[in-house]
Amino acid sequence: MENAADYALTLTRRSMLKAAGAGTLLAFALPVRARGGNGFAPEQSALQTAYLRIEADGTVAILTPDAELGQGILTTHAMYIADEMGADWSRLKVGFSGAGEIYTNPQKNLQATGRSMGATGYFDLLRRVGAAARVQLVTAGAQKLGVPASECDTRDSKVVHAASDRALDFAELVEAASNVPVPDDPPLRDDADLRYIGRSMPRQDVPAMVRGEAEYAVDVQRPGMKVAAIRACPVFGGRVRSVERDAVIGMPGVYEVIALADAVAVVADSWWEASRALTELPVEFDEGDAADFESDAMMDTLVAQLAQPGEQVLEAGRDGDVDSALAAAGDRVLDAVYKAPYLAHATMEPMSCAALVENGRCEVWSGTQSPMQSRDAAARALGIDAADVTMHRTFSGGGFGRRWQTDFVVQAVSIAREIPGVPVKLIWSREEDIRHDFYRPAYALRFRAALDDDGGINALHLRVGGASILEAMRPGMLGGRVDPTVIAGLNDHSYRMANSHVEWVPHPTPVPIGVWRAVSHSQNGFFLESIIDEIAHAAGVDPLEWRLRHLQDSRIRAVLEKLAEVSGWDGPLGDGRGRGVALTDSYGSIVAQVAQVSVSAERQLKLERFYCVVDCGRAIHPDNIRAQMEGGILYGLTAMMHGAIDVRGGSVQQQNFNDYRSLLLRHAPPVETHIIESGHEMGGVGEPGLPPAAPAVTNAIHAATGIRIRELPLERQGWRLA
Amino acid sequence: MQKYTLKINGESREVEADPRMPLLWVLRDRLGMTGSKFGCGQGLCGACTVHVDGRATRACVLPVSAAQGRDVRTIEGLSADGDHPVQQAWIAAQVPQCGYCQSGMIMAAVALLERNPAPSDADIDEAMTNICRCGTYDRVRQAVHDAARRQASA
Numbered sequence: 001m002e003n004a005a006d007y008a009l010t011l012t013r014r015s016m017l018k019a020a021g022a023g024t025l026l027a028f029a030l031p032v033r034a035r036g037g038n039g040f041a042p043e044q045s046a047l048q049t050a051y052l053r054i055e056a057d058g059t060v061a062i063l064t065p066d067a068e069l070g071q072g073i074l075t076t077h078a079m080y081i082a083d084e085m086g087a088d089w090s091r092l093k094v095g096f097s098g099a100g101e102i103y104t105n106p107q108k109n110l111q112a113t114g115r116s117m118g119a120t121g122y123f124d125l126l127r128r129v130g131a132a133a134r135v136q137l138v139t140a141g142a143q144k145l146g147v148p149a150s151e152c153d154t155r156d157s158k159v160v161h162a163a164s165d166r167a168l169d170f171a172e173l174v175e176a177a178s179n180v181p182v183p184d185d186p187p188l189r190d191d192a193d194l195r196y197i198g199r200s201m202p203r204q205d206v207p208a209m210v211r212g213e214a215e216y217a218v219d220v221q222r223p224g225m226k227v228a229a230i231r232a233c234p235v236f237g238g239r240v241r242s243v244e245r246d247a248v249i250g251m252p253g254v255y256e257v258i259a260l261a262d263a264v265a266v267v268a269d270s271w272w273e274a275s276r277a278l279t280e281l282p283v284e285f286d287e288g289d290a291a292d293f294e295s296d297a298m299m300d301t302l303v304a305q306l307a308q309p310g311e312q313v314l315e316a317g318r319d320g321d322v323d324s325a326l327a328a329a330g331d332r333v334l335d336a337v338y339k340a341p342y343l344a345h346a347t348m349e350p351m352s353c354a355a356l357v358e359n360g361r362c363e364v365w366s367g368t369q370s371p372m373q374s375r376d377a378a379a380r381a382l383g384i385d386a387a388d389v390t391m392h393r394t395f396s397g398g399g400f401g402r403r404w405q406t407d408f409v410v411q412a413v414s415i416a417r418e419i420p421g422v423p424v425k426l427i428w429s430r431e432e433d434i435r436h437d438f439y440r441p442a443y444a445l446r447f448r449a450a451l452d453d454d455g456g457i458n459a460l461h462l463r464v465g466g467a468s469i470l471e472a473m474r475p476g477m478l479g480g481r482v483d484p485t486v487i488a489g490l491n492d493h494s495y496r497m498a499n500s501h502v503e504w505v506p507h508p509t510p511v512p513i514g515v516w517r518a519v520s521h522s523q524n525g526f527f528l529e530s531i532i533d534e535i536a537h538a539a540g541v542d543p544l545e546w547r548l549r550h551l552q553d554s555r556i557r558a559v560l561e562k563l564a565e566v567s568g569w570d571g572p573l574g575d576g577r578g579r580g581v582a583l584t585d586s587y588g589s590i591v592a593q594v595a596q597v598s599v600s601a602e603r604q605l606k607l608e609r610f611y612c613v614v615d616c617g618r619a620i621h622p623d624n625i626r627a628q629m630e631g632g633i634l635y636g637l638t639a640m641m642h643g644a645i646d647v648r649g650g651s652v653q654q655q656n657f658n659d660y661r662s663l664l665l666r667h668a669p670p671v672e673t674h675i676i677e678s679g680h681e682m683g684g685v686g687e688p689g690l691p692p693a694a695p696a697v698t699n700a701i702h703a704a705t706g707i708r709i710r711e712l713p714l715e716r717q718g719w720r721l722a
Numbered sequence: 723m724q725k726y727t728l729k730i731n732g733e734s735r736e737v738e739a740d741p742r743m744p745l746l747w748v749l750r751d752r753l754g755m756t757g758s759k760f761g762c763g764q765g766l767c768g769a770c771t772v773h774v775d776g777r778a779t780r781a782c783v784l785p786v787s788a789a790q791g792r793d794v795r796t797i798e799g800l801s802a803d804g805d806h807p808v809q810q811a812w813i814a815a816q817v818p819q820c821g822y823c824q825s826g827m828i829m830a831a832v833a834l835l836e837r838n839p840a841p842s843d844a845d846i847d848e849a850m851t852n853i854c855r856c857g858t859y860d861r862v863r864q865a866v867h868d869a870a871r872r873q874a875s876a
Contacts, residue, residue: 070819070856202816209821210812210828211804212757212797219756227751252723252740270751271760272743348761348769348822348855397759397822398855430762623816627861631819634857657766657853666847668859 047136047178050102051129052081058157058171060087062094065103065122067113067369068205069399070631071686072624075203076119077126079196079621084130084189085137086154087170089196094204099371099391112370114404114515116587116684119620123682131186133177140176141168200623205395214395217352220365222423225354226255228415229274230426232263232436233285235650236293236510240264241284248277257281258418265415271427290510290650295342299442302465302507303337306446309463309505316482317491320499325459329450334534336447339711340523342645343440343516344652346660349397350433353412354425361388362413365425367396369403377406378413400635401515405438434660435652438514439645441467443486445527455539456550457497462490464527465505472513485515489524489584489691494553495532511647517635518687521586525691526640526698526712529582533699534708543699544569544581555678556585559592559615566674567594567611576600577608578704582692588683589616593633595669595696598722599704605714606722607637607669607697615676616683625685626673632689633671638663640694641721643713667721726790730755731799737786745789746770746781749796757797757825761853768852771826771833772796778833778849797825800832807876808832811869819856827852831866840870 047054053061064077074094082092097103103111107121134154141159142149145166152159158167191198208214233239243264245257253273258265264283268274305312326333354365355378362382368374371391379386396403412426428436443466452458468483482504491502516522536546544564551557560583564570569579576598583592594611612629619625642661646653654660698709711717728735730753737752744763749755749772758781761769765783772781773795800806808831818824827850834841834849841849846866854862 068820070821072819200816202813203818205821206813206816206818207804209818209824210809211800212825214821215756216759216822218760219750221754221756270743270747272747272751273740275763346855348767348820348853349759350761395822396820398820400855427760430764430767627816627819627858630860631857634859635855638855656764657762658764662767662853662855663857663859664853665850665859665862668857668863670860 047133047174049129049133050097051126052133054133054170054174054177056171056174058091058169060085060092060157060170062092063097064094065097065105065111066118067367067393067396067399067403068096069113069369069396069403071118071628072203072621073113073118074205075201076620076624077122078204079201080123080126081130083194083196084127085134086157088157089201091157092204096393098393099375101372111372112404113399114369114401116686116688118686120588120682120684127188128186131188132182135183135186136177136180137170137173139180140173144168144173144176197620200621216349216397217354217365217367217394218349218397218425218427220354220394220425222354222356225423225425226267226269226419227271227274228265228267228424228426229271229278230263230265230411230428230432231278231283232432233287234435235285235287236290236512237288237650238262239286239288241286244282248281251277251280256419258415260411260414263411265411265426267415267419267424275429287650293510293647293650295442295511295645295647298507298509299339299444302442302444303339305465305505305507306337306444306463309503312505313463314480314482314504314506316487316504317500317502320459322459322461322499322501325499326448326450326461329458332450334447334449334538336534336710338445338447338527338530340443340526341643341712342442342511342647343639343643344434344437344645344654344660345398345400345402345516346434346657346662347396347398347400347402350428350430351402351408352425352427353409354423355412355416356423357382357413357416358421360384361390362416363390363392364409364413365392365394366409367394367403368406368409369396369399369401370406374406374409377410381410381413382417400517401519402437404515430657431655434654434656436512438512440516440522441469441509441513443523447527447531449531449535451535451539452498455541455546457495457535459499460497461501463503463505464490465507467507467509467513469513469515469519471506471508485519487520489521489586490528493528494551494556494585496550496552510650517632518586518690521584521687521691522636522639525582525584525586526694529584529692529695530698530710533580533695533702537702547581547583555615555680556583556590558678559583559590559613559676562674562676563592563594563611563613566613566672569594576704578700578702580696580699580701580703582695582699584688584691586688586691588681589614589685589688591629591688591692593692593696595693595700597697597700597704599701600722603719604722605701605719607667610669610671610693610696612671612673612689613676614673614685614688615678615680616685616688617678617680618682619675619677620682622675625675628685629673629689630671632687633693634663634668636690636693637697640697640712641714641719644716663721726786728786728789728794729792730794731796739786741785741787743786744782745772745784745786745794748786749781755796755798759822759825761823766853767823768830769823769826771829771852773829773833776833776836778830797829800828806832807872808835808865808869811865811872814868815861815865817858817861817865819858823852823854827854827862831862831869834866835870835873839873841866
């Protein structure tokens with residue numbers, strides 16, 4: 001695979017004109033401002049659109065509008081286009097598009113990678129892009145062969161006329177095909193004719209990854225490039241008061257010291273030289289208003305507010321009369337508080353971004369999840385037009401929502417502005433990465449439940465307290481409404497109950513917060529699925545059986561039934577071992593998991609095995625779905641076991657992987673995933689694997705020991721992994 | 723700044739650097755070899771793993787002065803065509819997700835297999851301490867076993 005920048009496909013003037021007359025399919029793909037890669041592609045091709053190009057040798061180059069975070073989207077999008085085109089899988093190359101409106105995900109009107117929508121959102125669009133190219137190729141090929149186009153098809157990067165056993169390679173047809181008008185509404189292939197979609201095609205990017213050749217933003221190299229290290233005020237919201245530039249400016253390799261509003265950067269020949277100078281650079285900060293913020297105290301306040309919310313409480317769902325039902329149940333009401341801490345993303349590649357500012361224009365190299373917002377943020381920071389910002393997208397060393405933010409992009413271009421004409425690559429230290437994240441907010445939830453005579457739920461009251469992510473991203477946007485990024489997973493479940501009430505107590509925080517893999521489901525899955533387990537236990541019913549009895553949605557029950565079968569749920573387990581079950585419905589996919597654990601008297605926990613069943617409607621790439629389930633589970637288990645960010649005096653106390661720990665290979669349970677293709681609308685898979693993981697384990701711990709876990713992470717309650 | 727002659731992937735390379743400069747940054751910023759990744763700077767995550775005299779070594783905490791005169795092997799020098807048995811096994815198992823930790827993961831696996839051609843699960847547990855945030859661990863384990871089989875039958 002080549003560096004994406006080598007063949008980034010932009011709309012050349014010619015292809016723009018071509019597309020302009022091309023009817024509705026490509027008409028959406030027109031904005032002149034859409035730029036990609038480093039200007040125009042070095043190799044121009046006659047047949048070229050925003051998403052694909054056929055090169056002179058017949059290679060089909062495909063560009064994804066999404067970020068590759070490990071979810072395999074380069075491959076998925078290549079499957080969509082190549083399948084419709086009839087392109088040979090071994091004659092593809094894949095890369096990243098530029099940034100722009102042309103690349104908008106139809107499901108969210110934005111080019112941005114998140115909410116598990118990369119496979120679903122582009123499914124129709126990219127197939128149509130591929131189908132349009134196929135029609136052009138077939139038309140051109142049929143003409144050359146002197147046969148009707150209706151007798152031809154494409155296969156293995158050839159236009160094939162089966163009746164006469166003749167074929168023409170794409171390479172021979174590029175020029176002629178480009179003169180065929182782009183069809184308005186090209187027919188898509190029947191499912192039976194699909195050769196890639198639905199199959200586990202080998203990922204296009206993996207060979208480069210195992211050679212160490214995939215280019216991440218940290219790897220970007222340009223002639224004359226400098227490298228920057230940065231240190232922000234450790235207290236959130238703090239400002240730089242003074243910097244003693246001269247103290248380090250003569251140090252070996254040091255090129256420049258740059259003070260931003262809230263951070264200082266050293267630019268040097270190497271990152272180590274920049275970083276070393278930064279540690280010796282005398283800086284004074286004005287700490288600002290957050291300097292007395294303590295996350296422990298905030299959690300205590302949150303919990304107190306759950307008992308006495310006053311007027312701040314917002315209604316997120318009400319059915320029946322919960323208050324009367326709970327009052328009638330008297331002291332048989334289950335009543336407990338759950339807690340989930342702040343979490344950092346800790347992507348393996350720390351935040352990084354390269355930039356060049358010169359003559360009122362800017363180039364950015366980044367593995368961002370939000371290319372359009374990054375482009376616009378860079379333009380705003382520099383006071384230039386978005387059209388004058390060129391986004392070069394690289395691989396992302398993990399995203400998990402962190403690279404949705406644009407802070408590091410703004411930093412990079414702000415540094416680059418001070419050294420015009422010099423390309424500069426900003427790389428955060430791991431410490432900076434842990435301490436200046438946009439964290440998964442901390443939440444507390446109180447539940448009160450009353451059972452009916454059959455062991456079902458007569459009444460359930462859920463009251464969650466914590467900050468709004470949407471409000472943090474754009475103050476005022478909620479206008480007093482309930483934030484779905486807080487509440488989703490609590491008020492939209494399938495459990496049957498006569499009376500229910502869901503409330504949210506908003507609690508703003510000075511801690512920067514943002515989206516973290518699975519967003520609200522990451523904590524709400526733990527809350528609700530633990531609560532359901534408590535209820536089942538109180539009812540004296542097996543927790544999986546209880547769910548089957550009380551879930552209203554037959555599709556969800558089918559997932560659970562499959563899980564019971566594959567996990568051997570009813571089979572015997574020895575002493576000190578337990579099974580736990582949890583299920584969530586998120587991002588259009590239903591995922592249920594069984595964790596099998598063993599537990600010692602000293603709270604040594606062995607994660608023996610995971611069983612996972614996912615119904616994502618339609619399975620585009622089964623092996624990749626399995627990989628995403630494995631990854632979601634592991635990310636969830638790491639948070640469950642170790643994940644906690646503490647803020648004291650307005651600054652994060654954790655620093656690196658020694659105190660913000662990850663599960664290691666020796667801890668990782670084997671995961672057995674089964675996929676159900678129910679034929680329902682296609683759902684995402686990047687996030688839905690995560691939410692059931694933690695409650696499946698904590699429910700298993702309860703099954704094994706009777707200990708109910710209501711607060712994460714486990715290591716804070718004395719648990720250790722075996 | 724001092725001059726060092728390093729032996730990297732069998733080639734002699736001259737660099738000028740502070741003696742304390744970690745090998746990782748000499749590779750990445752002096753020599754432009756970016757296959758070895760930066761993840762933590764403290765030897766905690768293993769993304770920077772290279773071989774020094776055949777042993778898996780975390781290059782982010784190894785001063786260049788300590789690498790002088792020793793055999794350094796990086797992911798770039800593992801094979802000419804990306805077809806080392808471990809790389810083949812990694813592709814067969816489709817191990818990588820984001821891929822960022824995998825250079826280090828692969829170098830750790832190669833070092834393990836060079837001293838223990840048929841590692842048990844427990845051996846893999848002990849040797850493979852690299853962090854992967856994407857959660858590829860179970861596939862790493864399967865791929866190490868597969869690579870061992872490939873090497874045995876080669």
